[in-house]
Amino acid sequence: MVRADVTAFVALGANxxxxxxxxxxxxxxxxxxxxxxxxxxxxxYRTAPxxxxxxxxxxxxxxxxxxxxxxxxxxxLQSIEQQAGRxxxxxxxxxxxxxxxxxxxxxxxxxxxxxxxxxxMEQRAFVLVPLAEIAPSLVSAxxxxxxxxxxxxxx
Numbered sequence: 001m002v003r004a005d006v007t008a009f010v011a012l013g014a015n016x017x018x019x020x021x022x023x024x025x026x027x028x029x030x031x032x033x034x035x036x037x038x039x040x041x042x043x044x045y046r047t048a049p050x051x052x053x054x055x056x057x058x059x060x061x062x063x064x065x066x067x068x069x070x071x072x073x074x075x076x077l078q079s080i081e082q083q084a085g086r087x088x089x090x091x092x093x094x095x096x097x098x099x100x101x102x103x104x105x106x107x108x109x110x111x112x113x114x115x116x117x118x119x120x121m122e123q124r125a126f127v128l129v130p131l132a133e134i135a136p137s138l139v140s141a142x143x144x145x146x147x148x149x150x151x152x153x154x155x
Contacts, residue, residue, distance in 0.1 A: 003067040006105040007039070009135065010077065011118070011127050012060045013098040014084075015049065019058040022084050022097045027062060029080045036076065039063040042130035046153045050124065058155070061102070061130040070104045074114050077101060102127060103138070125150035 010030070014022040023044060031038035041062045048056055066073055077099040084097035102118045109116040121127045125147040132139035 003069075005037075005065045005067055006107075008064050008066055008070075008073060008104045009102040009131060009138075010062045010064060011098075011100040011102050011121070011130075012041075012062060013057050013100075013126065014096055015052075015055045015057040016096045019055075019096075020044065023058055023060055026080055026084065026097055026099060027060075029083065030062060030064060030076075033068075033076045033080075035067040036073070037065045039065055040134050042133045043154050045126060045130055046155050047126040048151060050126070050150070057126065059126040059130060061127065061134060063134055070101065070107060070109050070114060070116060071111075073104070074101055100127075102131065123147065125152045 012023050012026050027038060027041050030036055039062075042060045045059045046056050047059055068076065081095075081097050081099055100118055100121075101114065101116055102121050104116045107116060118127070121131075122143055123146075128139050128143055128147055129152050132144060
């Protein structure tokens with residue numbers, strides 16, 4: 001059975017090692033996964049860690065088209081993170097690469113492994129600003145106003 005393409009959005013972040021290169025590599029790796037086509041990516045933004053520590057983060061959002069299920073897409077994202085040396089020593093630890101599934105078409109998923117739409121995306125300028133850049137219809141002025149106090153710099 002052939003699955004119809006679903007438009008999904010993935011947040012990318014890194015604050016350890018060569019963060020800019022990690023984001024570039026992740027975008028290439030996303031497009032190489034069977035069943036995923038990279039449609040576009042936002043600019044890269046610099047932000048201070050939120051509920052975390054370490055150096056500033058570099059962040060972006062990618063739009064993809066995929067025939068994978070949401071759980072299979074999560075597996076692919078976690079595999080790309082592992083290839084980049086991602087470790088999870090504690091919650092919100094600094095990281096070489098973080099890939100979060102933000103939106104998966106119009107689907108709502110609430111399982112022990114995955115929640116879509118992403119639970120905290122509306123609280124994070126580092127998600128909303130790059131998402132608004134590539135998909136302005138998905139982010140409201142009110143959502144952006146709610147995070148206006150979070151410093152974010154396009155680089």
